[in-house]
Amino acid sequence: MKKQPGRFKAVILAGGSGERFWPLSTPERPKQFLSVFGKESLLRASVSRLKGLVEPEDVFVITSKSLVAATRRELPEVPRRNIVGEPVRRDTGAAVALGTAVAGEGTIGFFSSDQLIARPARFRAAVRKAAALARRSGSIVTLGITPTYPSTAFGYVNPANGKFVEKPDAATAAKYVKAGFLWNAGMFIAGAETFREAFRLHAPALAPLAAKRPSDLVSAYEALPKTSFDYAVMEKASNVAVVPGDFGWDDVGGYGAFERYFPADGAGNVVSGDVKCVESGENICITRGAKVALFGVEGLVVAVTKDAVLVAKKSRVSEMKKLFAKS
Amino acid sequence: MKKQPGRFKAVILAGGSGERFWPLSTPERPKQFLSVFGKESLLRASVSRLKGLVEPEDVFVITSKSLVAATRRELPEVPRRNIVGEPVRRDTGAAVALGTAVAGEGTIGFFSSDQLIARPARFRAAVRKAAALARRSGSIVTLGITPTYPSTAFGYVNPANGKFVEKPDAATAAKYVKAGFLWNAGMFIAGAETFREAFRLHAPALAPLAAKRPSDLVSAYEALPKTSFDYAVMEKASNVAVVPGDFGWDDVGGYGAFERYFPADGAGNVVSGDVKCVESGENICITRGAKVALFGVEGLVVAVTKDAVLVAKKSRVSEMKKLFAKS
Numbered sequence: 217m218k219k220q221p222g223r224f225k226a227v228i229l230a231g232g233s234g235e236r237f238w239p240l241s242t243p244e245r246p247k248q249f250l251s252v253f254g255k256e257s258l259l260r261a262s263v264s265r266l267k268g269l270v271e272p273e274d275v276f277v278i279t280s281k282s283l284v285a286a287t288r289r290e291l292p293e294v295p296r297r298n299i300v301g302e303p304v305r306r307d308t309g310a311a312v313a314l315g316t317a318v319a320g321e322g323t324i325g326f327f328s329s330d331q332l333i334a335r336p337a338r339f340r341a342a343v344r345k346a347a348a349l350a351r352r353s354g355s356i357v358t359l360g361i362t363p364t365y366p367s368t369a370f371g372y373v374n375p376a377n378g379k380f381v382e383k384p385d386a387a388t389a390a391k392y393v394k395a396g397f398l399w400n401a402g403m404f405i406a407g408a409e410t411f412r413e414a415f416r417l418h419a420p421a422l423a424p425l426a427a428k429r430p431s432d433l434v435s436a437y438e439a440l441p442k443t444s445f446d447y448a449v450m451e452k453a454s455n456v457a458v459v460p461g462d463f464g465w466d467d468v469g470g471y472g473a474f475e476r477y478f479p480a481d482g483a484g485n486v487v488s489g490d491v492k493c494v495e496s497g498e499n500i501c502i503t504r505g506a507k508v509a510l511f512g513v514e515g516l517v518v519a520v521t522k523d524a525v526l527v528a529k530k531s532r533v534s535e536m537k538k539l540f541a542k543s
Numbered sequence: 544m545k546k547q548p549g550r551f552k553a554v555i556l557a558g559g560s561g562e563r564f565w566p567l568s569t570p571e572r573p574k575q576f577l578s579v580f581g582k583e584s585l586l587r588a589s590v591s592r593l594k595g596l597v598e599p600e601d602v603f604v605i606t607s608k609s610l611v612a613a614t615r616r617e618l619p620e621v622p623r624r625n626i627v628g629e630p631v632r633r634d635t636g637a638a639v640a641l642g643t644a645v646a647g648e649g650t651i652g653f654f655s656s657d658q659l660i661a662r663p664a665r666f667r668a669a670v671r672k673a674a675a676l677a678r679r680s681g682s683i684v685t686l687g688i689t690p691t692y693p694s695t696a697f698g699y700v701n702p703a704n705g706k707f708v709e710k711p712d713a714a715t716a717a718k719y720v721k722a723g724f725l726w727n728a729g730m731f732i733a734g735a736e737t738f739r740e741a742f743r744l745h746a747p748a749l750a751p752l753a754a755k756r757p758s759d760l761v762s763a764y765e766a767l768p769k770t771s772f773d774y775a776v777m778e779k780a781s782n783v784a785v786v787p788g789d790f791g792w793d794d795v796g797g798y799g800a801f802e803r804y805f806p807a808d809g810a811g812n813v814v815s816g817d818v819k820c821v822e823s824g825e826n827i828c829i830t831r832g833a834k835v836a837l838f839g840v841e842g843l844v845v846a847v848t849k850d851a852v853l854v855a856k857k858s859r860v861s862e863m864k865k866l867f868a869k870s
Contacts, residue, residue, distance in 0.1 A: 238836075494866050495859075505833065506849060509566075509866055512856035513843065522833060525847050527854055529839035532822075539821050539836050 223322035224347050225274040226266050227315035229402075230259055230287060230329035231305060235537055236470040239524035240502060247468065248329035249286065252488060252502060253477055258468060259290050259329045265336040266327075269343060276318050277329075278302060278311045303434045308402070309419060309448040310440045313426035314433075316411040323347050325405040326445075332477065334464025342461040346405040355457040356406040356414060356450065360398025362462040366390040369469060371400040371446060378456030380446055398460055400446065401467065410455070419448040471517045471533045474500045485510070489520070500530060550649035551674050552601040553593050554642035556729075557586055557614060557656035558632060562864055563797040566851035567829060574795065575606075575656035576613065579815060579829060580804055585795060586617050586656045592663040593654075596670060603645050604656075605629060605638045630761040635729070636746060636775040637767045640753035641760075643738040650674050652732040653772075659804065661791025669788040673732040682784040683733040683741060683777070687725025689789040693717040696796060698773060699724040705783030707773055725787055727773065728794065737782070746775040798844045798860045801827045812837070816847070827857060 232246035241247045248259035256264060263275055272293040279287050281301030288299050300318055302311065312326055325343055333339045346357040360373045366389035372381050374397050384392060406414075415423040421441050430436035441448075450456060466476055478486045485493045489503035496510040503520035510518065517533050519526045528536065559573035568574045575586035583591060590602055599620040606614050608628030615626050627645050629638065639653055652670055660666045673684040687700045693716035699708050701724050711719060733741075742750040748768050757763035768775075777783060793803055805813045812820045816830035823837040830847035837845065844860050846853040855863065 492866070503852070506847070506851050508852045508854065510854050511863065511866055512859035513854055516840065516854065518852070518854050520833070520852050522849070524833050525830070525835045525845070525852055527835070527837050527840055527843065527845050532839035536838065539819070539838055 222351055223274065224270050225276065225319045225322045225324050226263075226270045227276045227278060227312075227319055227324055227326050228259070228262050228329050229308060229311050229315070229326060230262075230277050230279040230283070231302065231311060232330055233305075235540055236533070237519075238536065238539065239521045239526055240504065240519050244282075245286070246283070249290065250468075252504075253332055253468070253473075257290060258331070259287065261333075262327060262329045262331065263291055263294065265333055265339060269340050270325075273298070274319075274322075276300070276315060278315050278318075280305065300429075300433075303437050305442075306437060306440045307442045308445040309422055309443040310425060310437065312404070312411070312445040312449075313415055313419075313422040314429070316408055316415075316426040317429040319408060321408050323350055323405065323407050324411060326403060328402055328467075330468050331401070332464070332466040332468055332473070334466075336463070338463035339461065339465075342459055342463060343403075343405065346459040349457055349459060350406045350410070353455075353457060354407065354410055355455045356404055356410060356453060357457045357459055358450070359401055359403040359405070359461045360458045361401045361465045362460055363393045363397075363399050366393045367399065370467070372397040373400045373458055375458040375460060378458055380451045380456075398458065399465075401461075401465055402446070404445070404450070414449045414453050414455075418452040419443070422448060470536070471500050471519070471528075471530070474502065498530070549678055550601065551597050552603065552646040552649045552651050553590075553597045554603045554605060554639075554646055554651055554653050555586070555589050555656050556635060556638050556642070556653060557589075557604050557606040557610070558629065558638060559657055560632075562867055563860075564846075565863065565866065566848045566853055567831065567846050571609075572613070573610070576617065577795075579831075580659055580795070580800075584617060585658070586614065588660075589654060589656045589658065590618055590621065592660055592666060596667050597652075600625070601646075601649075603627070603642060605642050605645075607632065627756075627760075630764050632769075633764060633767045634769045635772040636749055636770040637752060637764065639731070639738070639772040639776075640742055640746075640749040641756070643735055643742075643753040644756040646735060648735050650677055650732065650734050651738060653730060655729050655794070657795050658728070659791070659793040659795055659800070661793075663790070665790035666788065666792075669786055669790060670730075670732065673786040676784055676786060677733045677737070680782075680784060681734065681737055682782045683731055683737060683780060684784045684786055685777070686728055686730040686732070686788045687785045688728045688792045689787055690720045690724075690726050693720045694726065697794070698727040700727045700783075700785055702785040702787060705785055707778045707783075725785065726792075728788075728792055729773075731772070731777070741776045741780050741782075745779040746770070749775060797863070798827050798846070798855075798857070801829065825857070 230248045234241040234243045234246035251257045275294045277299045284301040350357045372392045415426040483497035485499045487501045490507035491501045492509045496513045499516045501518040505522040515530045517528045557575045561568040561570045561573035578584045602621045604626045611628040677684045699719045742753040810824035812826045814828045817834035818828045819836045823840045826843045828845040832849040842857045844855045
């Protein structure tokens with residue numbers, strides 16, 4: 217096949233650790249394998265929604281080494297060699313660099329496996345627009361999500377100048393939303409060469425990885441810094457452009473996503489599976505195993521599989537990593 | 544065998560409904576089959592602790608019709624005909640009357656299957672003393688438990704005059720304890736003829752049942768009043784005597800019993816099974832199935848079997864019947 221500089225390729229970053237949705241997800245079956253939000257797993261949906269935009273042989277997945285086999289089973293149409301496992305986690309900086317190397321040429325879009333997109337046609341239109349802009353301008357184009365509330369959980373991007381800002385406090389978030397800033401959803405589109413150039417300029421430690429897929433990933437990864445792509449490149453680059461997107465995006469960052477995705481009962485309970493709520497309100501309860509009865513409780517997250525049960529205070533689920541800390 | 548008027552017989556009342564310990568207990572395996580408090584089930588232990596006091600052929604059990612088979616399996620040494628199932632529940636009034644009929648003659652002690660007794664030798668000594676007093680005096684002798692705190696969950700008995708009083712409020716309970724009143728634990732010892740006479744005098748509707756085991760229990764039970772033995776007989780009878788008992792009695796009335804029976808961790812959590820508590824306190828968590836993690840929660844009862852999970856507010860477990868109300 218002739219080299220096509222304009223050809224669009226998609227790299228899915230699928231490296232979840234399984235902690236935020238434990239026990240529904242586990243280190244062996246992290247978040248991207250969750251299918252509680254629909255018939256498809258998040259990972260499966262992240263590739264399905266690219267249909268029409270990219271051919272299966274142009275889909276690449278960067279995941280953990282231990283998840284390569286499961287990822288290949290989930291995405292049988294994606295060539296086996298396109299699914300690459302990182303030997304250790306080095307944050308999104310290394311993952312984008314490795315993705316650039318394995319995709320090789322063309323225009324590359326980076327997407328997360330851990331997101332919901334309610335309106336995929338609008339998503340594809342936005343990606344097409346971003347890819348065209350990237351080709352035309354030589355910029356790294358980010359899809360900025362039109363905020364639906366002043367979230368403090370996301371970074372923002374100023375669409376006027378492409379400047380990235382970190383997760384704000386509540387007051388600053390309100391100001392950002394008022395000023396028309398968009399959520400940084402971690403979706404980046406640029407030419408392969410543009411990515412490589414950005415690494416060379418702003419993150420030289422990652423530049424060799426972006427340039428060429430190493431034959432020995434283990435030793436290549438050993439020395440890599442643990443740094444996010446936002447921090448390593450996007451906050452420093454000047455050739456950044458923004459395409460706004462309003463396609464029902466949700467980052468599925470934790471149990472709170474259930475409240476955004478599923479309707480609540482009259483008492484504010486969001487449930488999935490065989491759950492009975494009696495004089496209980498504002499709970500999130502998901503069971504994939506035994507039936508559950510809540511009695512007289514409020515503001516809890518209860519998640520049940522056949523192996524494990526979580527009972528947590530809803531306002532503290534963002535701290536769930538503490539459950540897994542070595543004591 | 545020659546008729547022995549002094550022979551001691553024990554009737555175990557084992558009619559639990561399974562609601563207060565749901566899901567550890569269920570209507571099919573109610574509280575008396577729970578073995579969470581030791582190696583033996585509560586039912587098994589209630590018979591085992593009578594050893595030396597009564598022969599197996601003099602042990603009788605009144606249970607629900609649907610539980611006869613399971614009860615016989617649990618108590619293989621007890622003759623099958625001694626285990627009798629009530630066709631419908633008519634409270635303890637009917638159960639004591641039926642027990643009197645099936646035990647027939649001798650001195651009869653009524654005991655609950657739903658209790659823990661930490662010091663069985665002291666319990667047996669108290670029963671012997673009560674049986675001797677019953678024979679000597681012709682009284683209905685009740686074992687009055689020395690209170691360990693001013694409970695509002697039990698009725699009390701005044702040892703000076705054998706007068707029963709209903710469950711008090713907190714202030715009255717404190718007064719009762721100060722006055723030396725004892726807990727009414729629902730254990731009654733008297734001659735068979737004394738019981739029959741008491742029914743004739745105070746609860747004539749139950750007297751025919753106490754006099755003779757009916758050939759057709761279903762039609763005999765249909766017309767019976769639903770009334771407790773305390774209310775129907777003990778509160779009215781004048782020939783009541785009290786033997787105080789201090790043998791580590793607990794009525795296992797609900798999940799709160801776990802806090803009295805098992806030691807708590809430093810944060811006040813009482814757990815049984817594979818349970819991890821992180822920044823959580825004052826919970827009761829029992830699992831007989833999946834492992835459980837509690838995170839950031841307080842004052843809950845969490846109970847897990849392979850079929851069902853309960854998450855309830857600890858201060859409200861006495862209202863658990865609401866879970867089973869037809870809606």
